[in-house]
Amino acid sequence: MTSSSLSSSVHNWNVVDNLEISDHRIITFDINFSVPTTPDITTTIKWNTNNVNWDQWSTIINDKFMNNNITCEHIRDINNKFDLDFLVSFVTTTIQQACDTTMRRYNRRRIKRHPWHNDGHLRELLHLQKSLYRRIRRCRDINQRTTLIEQHQQSRHQYRQRLNNFTKFDHHQLSYWLTEHMQYT
Structure with a gap:
């Protein structure tokens, strides 16, 4: 997560898949401090x-x-x-x-939706992951728990593959979105 002024300086971000710490993934990135920061462009649009x-x-x-x-x-x-x-x-x-x-x-603080927000299949996969994770936590039967863990890992893999299909997005916004939504999966 970065501020809007620093986000233009973040480059080469990457999610490390081979290192797993609980349910979180490590994101590595480079920061270019030599790039001058520019202020956000403010809009004058007030009405729809x-x-x-x-x-x-x-x-x-x-x-x-x-x-x-x-x-x-x-x-x-x-x-x-x-x-x-x-x-x-x-x-x-x-x-x-x-x-x-x-x-x-217009609401001045409105947030435009990103392509990955509008994808119904991606939302279904995220919902499935959360549901499976909840069932894993509540499950007492070891055999059923193992099956649920496998299903959860498959859904996570499908979710990540689907997310990687999006090519027209801002990497900084996607990394922020991932940190907000992937913490429960």
Whole structure:
């Protein structure tokens, strides 16, 4: 797990499969301290524009402009900085109010799902691993426990193979996700 500023400096991460300590895997990686860190890019998107009634949106803006006598002639007659600043502020506020009325706001802390989150088979394998692990802990019969352990190891192997099939992902995000979700398997 790394901070967002350090994650761009982490390279060559690898999960060590041949060394097993309980149910956890060791992750090795290199850190390049010579790479300058860059700040996160912040977005200015505030509203979800997928399902918007654009007619209502434009009506709200037109009504505000009409109520305040903002016309093309008024805009053309602006000849000083104060009036221009006032107009820009008014237009910005009007658009924001129209958006607040007609659109849902995005959650600022929303997290976009990664490809491995959307894979149903991967989720089923993870659920199976957790279920088998729970059954192993509760099992008292040695023969049945041995069978459950074998099934658990097979499901872990299938899960890892499936996870390795994803090629379009950020290694840093995947390593963080693995440390969060693999601790119970």
